Amino acid sequence: MEDQNTKKDFHTRNLDIIAQLREKKMREQEEKEMSQKRKQDLVVKLKSRYVKEEQKEIKQQVSLPSINTPESSKNRQSSLKKEDLMLEQKMRIQEKQRQYLESIKTRQLQEKQKKEEMIQRQEIIKQSVKQKVLNQLSEVAQFVTKDDLLEQDSGSDDQDAQKVKLKKYPFITDLKQWKKKQRIDDAVKVFIMVGGYGDIAKALIQRGWVKNPDSGSPCFDFKFTLHNSEIDYNNLQDFQIVNHFAKIICLTTKVGLCKSLNNLIWFNNVDKNTFYPRAFDLSDEEDFENFREEFKLSKAEAILKMYLHLFKKKDANLIEKIKPQAIVALSVCRKMLQDINELIDQQKQTAVITQKEWDILSKDDLNVQALAQKKHQAWLAKIGEVKPLKKKKKSKLEKEQDDSIEDVDEFTQQIIDILQSFKNRFPQYYLNGVENIWIVKPAGLSRGRGIQCYKNLVEIEDHVASKGAQWIIQKYIEKPLIVLGKKMDIRQWVLITDWNPLTIWIYDEAYLRFTAEEYDPKDLENKMSHLTNNSIQKKGENFYKSDIEGNMWNQEQFSDYLMKTHQVNFMEIIRPQFEQAIIWSLQSVQDQVEQRKNSHEILGYDFMIDDKFHVWLIEINSSPDFSYSTHVTEKLVKEVSEDLIKVVIDRENDKKCDTGKFKRIYKAKSVLEKPASVGLNLCLEGKKIKKVKG
Helix, strand or coil: CHHHHHHHHHHHHHHHHHHHHHHHHHHHHHHHHHHHHHHHHHHHHHHHHHHHHHHHHHHHHHHCCCCCCHHHHHHHHHHHHHHHHHHHHHHHHHHHHHHHHHHHHHHHHHHHHHHHHHHHHHHHHHHHHHHHHHHHHHHHCCCCCHHHHHHHHHCCHHHCCCCCCCCCCCCCCCHHHHHHHHCCCCCCCEEEECCCCHHHHHHHHHCCCEECCCCCCCCCCEEECCCHHHCCHHHCCCCCEECCCECCHHHHCHHHHHHHHHHHHHCCCCCHHHCCCCEEECCCHHHHHHHHHHHHHHHHHHHHHHHHHHHHHCCHHHHHHHHHHHHHHHHHHHHHCCCHHHHHHCCCCCCCCCHHHHHHHCCCCCCHHHHHHHHHHHHHHHHCCCCCCCCCCCCHHHHCCCCCCCCCCHHHHHHHHHHHHHHHHCCCHHHCCCCCCEEEEECCCCCCCCCEEECCHHHHHHHHHHHCCCEEEEECCCCECCECCECEEEEEEEEEEEECCEEEEEECCCEEEECCCCCCCCCCCCHHHHCCCHHHHCCCCCCCCCCCHHHEEEHHHHHHHHHHHHCCCHHHHHHHHHHHHHHHHHHCCCCCCECCCCECEEEEEEEEEECCCCEEEEEEEECCCCCCCCHHHHHHHHHHHHHHHHHHHHHHHCCCCCCCCEEEEEECCCCCCCCCCCCCCCCCCCCCCCCCCC
């Protein structure tokens, strides 16, 4: 009852409030109407009053006699003056109002015009930006289409299309419990993908696998990662498959490869200089000193080659200028050819190249003062104070290569004989040119970052000292195979499925990467002419203007070019050299990499070819790029991802299954046993034998 009464009271109060509001509104409406009515009445009264006064004045003027008394004339004049003043004031006010209204209209028109102009400018900018984007898209449309982008997006870690929507359970460490929690059948396989690789994930999903969304989870059958550090080797179970081996950095880093190839002699009687350009670790003082000596000796060889080049050109002035250096260089090169027995028999041991000889050989090179001046000029050019000097184009004589020499004098013949001996003795003879160029690489960076070419020892020493990082220096291939005027290298995929016994697979399809600009050994600062990395070339102005589509070729295009242009068979001449270099490089580290069953490693080998069609190993990359950077890589990445799963997954259950384009090129016959002598002191000790008197 009380609740009902309360509700009634509340309802009554609401009705009262509504009634009061209605009354208030009606009163306000009435007051408004009254005020309007009063205003109207007032206006009517004023009008009638004004009309009456006007009529009264007219009557007075009609009734008054026309007698011009002084008093009446004064009154009339004063009244006329007042009327004139009032009329003038009224006209002035009207004029001001008119001017004010006109100014407002003018301002409004101006603002309207400004808005219209701004809208037009914005529209023009939008159209130009749109046109620029369309032009860029049309330029790269040959590489990327809408379907490609969709497929590439599907390749990311978060967009793998699988039917089961799985959750993260970071506290579960047992795979069976994880599957039970996810309500997955125990027979279903689970994988983890870190760092993209969408085509590999797609291949696994097509085989009925499911993806664990937690990249750090220990619950998986197969894990594919970008970095080796993302795998916990200490807690791996025997059945779990991973795509890296522990301690693989002895092969896949610049320093590791440089040092590891020294061990090749213990596994195979092969000289690394036959397939790997000589390289040195500049962070090692002993290696740095060895490089200094090697640089000087290469300089002597370069001077002899330059002398011979000038002799072919019959440039008497330059020959006379370089001859003092050539005489010293000839002496140094003779010492380089001395046999070990001849060196032992010498009573007085001397260095292959003395400081006095080096001063003569390097007299045309940069010194410390000249380097400082060069760096200052470069700084001025950078800030815009001085325009950089234009490089002179090479003459036709410099471009031509002619081995025929006529009317040879005795000194020139000695140089020819020495160089012929170098050609027979030193496998890297054709790497060395007339410039003595070396390439400096930061040990800890990839994708061409920090790389620089030099031909002066003082510049190299200054570069290494000023940067303060670990550097690798390698002999630059001065006479590379030039294709359509451009330098190139070759990326070859290699798969390791076992280290003991060593088992190597090679992918049947390689691809070429070109520079966007023509090769010019004179212009060492132009990276677009010397480095083939796609990450560098795509930033250049000429990347999309290149005659070579995407600055890449597939293997078939290159094979056709070699046959048509040079009559060289790729599969008979080039491919066997690839395979031999791959086997030798992997043999050199087979006792260093930590072997584990159910592990594998996909590697990206980078090769270069010189103008004599000799193959040179440049570097080995772990986790090679699997992105759709061009139309060439798009096709190959899709194929290699599927074929990779065929080898590492399908082949585990069926040894005779199809492995796609992966071909096994090597399997060691015996299992390598690591030497038990590690840590033993193998130094040879002794003392000098005294001569017997008498």
